[in-house]
Amino acid sequence: MIPVGFxxxxxxxxxxxxxxxxxxxxxxxxxxxxxxxxxxxxxxEPNGFHRGFLRMARRGHFFVAHGVGLSLGTVDAGDAxxxxxxLTRVRADHxxxxxxxxxxxxxxxxxxxxxxxxxxxxxxxVEASRAVRRRLAQMQRVVGDVGVENNVAYFxxxxxxxxxxxxxxxxxxxxxHLLLDLHNVYTMATNFGFDPADYLRRLDLAKVIEIHVxxxxxxxxxxxxxxxxxxxxxxxxxxxxxxxxxxxxxxPRCPNLRGVTLERMEGTxxxxxxxxxxxxxxxxxxIVQRTRxxxxxxxxxxxxxxLVPA
Amino acid sequence: xxxxxxxxxxAAAMRARxxxxxxxxxxxxxxxxxxxxxxLIVARLRxxxxxxxxxxxxxxxDRDPAAFADSFARYxxxxxxRAFFPADEAALYDAWRDRTATPPPIRSRIVAxxxxxxx
Numbered sequence: 011m012i013p014v015g016f017x018x019x020x021x022x023x024x025x026x027x028x029x030x031x032x033x034x035x036x037x038x039x040x041x042x043x044x045x046x047x048x049x050x051x052x053x054x055e056p057n058g059f060h061r062g063f064l065r066m067a068r069r070g071h072f073f074v075a076h077g078v079g080l081s082l083g084t085v086d087a088g089d090a091x092x093x094x095x096x097l098t099r100v101r102a103d104h105x106x107x108x109x110x111x112x113x114x115x116x117x118x119x120x121x122x123x124x125x126x127x128x129x130x131x132x133x134x135x136v137e138a139s140r141a142v143r144r145r146l147a148q149m150q151r152v153v154g155d156v157g158v159e160n161n162v163a164y165f166x167x168x169x170x171x172x173x174x175x176x177x178x179x180x181x182x183x184x185x186x187h188l189l190l191d192l193h194n195v196y197t198m199a200t201n202f203g204f205d206p207a208d209y210l211r212r213l214d215l216a217k218v219i220e221i222h223v224x225x226x227x228x229x230x231x232x233x234x235x236x237x238x239x240x241x242x243x244x245x246x247x248x249x250x251x252x253x254x255x256x257x258x259x260x261x262p263r264c265p266n267l268r269g270v271t272l273e274r275m276e277g278t279x280x281x282x283x284x285x286x287x288x289x290x291x292x293x294x295x296x297i298v299q300r301t302r303x304x305x306x307x308x309x310x311x312x313x314x315x316x317l318v319p320a
Numbered sequence: 321x322x323x324x325x326x327x328x329x330x331a332a333a334m335r336a337r338x339x340x341x342x343x344x345x346x347x348x349x350x351x352x353x354x355x356x357x358x359x360l361i362v363a364r365l366r367x368x369x370x371x372x373x374x375x376x377x378x379x380x381x382d383r384d385p386a387a388f389a390d391s392f393a394r395y396x397x398x399x400x401x402r403a404f405f406p407a408d409e410a411a412l413y414d415a416w417r418d419r420t421a422t423p424p425p426i427r428s429r430i431v432a433x434x435x436x437x438x439x
Contacts, residue, residue: 043404046405047405047407048404048407079404083323083327084327085323085324085327086324086327086328092404118327118330118331121327121328121330122327122328122331122332123400123402124331124400124401124402125366125369125403125404126331126334126362126401127362127365127366127369127401128358128362128365130327130330130334132323133323133326137322137323138323141323163354163358164351164353164357164361165343165350165351165354165355165357165358166351167326167350201354229357233356233360234353234356235356236352236353238353240353
């Protein structure tokens with residue numbers, strides 16, 4: 011069976027509330043930089059969660075790393091030192107956790123020495139894909155298998171449906187993979203008004219090693235002068251039905267899939283949410299359990315049509 | 321435009337008084353709502369980083385959310401987000417607050433008469 015995973019957030023309340031899911035997961039995903047703090051000399055050190063996470067590890071569990079701070083698209087030479095420090099710390103974490111693979115988001119989260127935290131969209135150019143490939147090659151010197159997640163962006167430079175081509179160009183090297191985040195596709199499709207099937211059809215699903223499933227919410231009409239409401243990839247709500255259907259349709263077409271992860275943000279699991287989240291995890295497990303590889307030739311159009319909202 | 325220049329200008333746009341105008345100077349057709357939402361999320365993520373790193377800031381936010389939000393908005397506009405970790409963000413915020421703190425009103429600095437102090 012394809013392993014099913016869950017995010018470990020460095021937050022005691024989250025870990026307590028999600029204990030049942032954490033025990034049921036086959037693997038755990040951590041964002042390495044959320045487990046660090048900076049020392050006075052600039053080096054990075056564990057912030058106290060390493061020992062706890064390792065104590066939780068049982069026989070059969072494994073860890074994967076999913077960062078947001080390496081900043082795959084940044085070309086600013088001034089970022090090189092920070093990046094070296096970052097990768098040195100990831101290497102130390104890898105020795106501790108034995109990450110099976112290490113992924114980060116498409117975009118630039120550190121720009122001009124500033125922490126944007128949200129990966130900003132890149133222009134989908136040859137120069138940008140070359141920059142991402144260089145960064146992936148650096149990551150590979152730390153963890154052999156690396157990948158890029160299709161990011162969620164609220165604006166794009168160009169056509170959002172051109173992103174799959176750009177992504178595939180970024181991960182074309184051996185050992186470089188795609189982390190397919192279905193809620194990101196859903197969010198982009200909702201906000202930009204395209205059919206998620208059109209996006210998925212453009213991807214080479216043989217490159218996918220992990221799928222992310224999560225939920226989100228909507229912005230308040232008061233946030234924007236236009237009053238427009240946007241879908242947010244906030245990982246704080248239920249997984250939309252369409253995302254479940256996307257998973258059912260896409261997973262069988264990813265022949266190199268190594269894991270499907272349910273993501274949830276810390277601070278968003280309140281009283282009474284535990285059961286609903288546990289239910290989502292069991293639903294995810296059930297879908298993955300009944301996933302059978304579909305030959306690409308047969309799985310094409312019918313599966314894609316299943317994604318179109320009724 | 322070279323990628324480095326694009327990235328520098330987009331990062332600046334995210335903290336600009338008018339992010340849409342700053343972005344449209346680079347890409348005239350960029351979606352205004354998407355740019356504004358991105359700038360809001362960048363600010364919000366910094367806000368959360370600060371609250372994680374500073375119990376004092378968190379307490380201040382709990383006491384008076386509107387006043388703290390105003391203070392944070394000024395901080396975000398004036399201080400580039402060079403901190404990647406919560407404790408560093410808290411240190412940046414404290415330094416900014418110390419620099420910009422309004423001196424207490426003159427009256428409060430008047431030394432109380434001796435008799436009053438004895439009471």
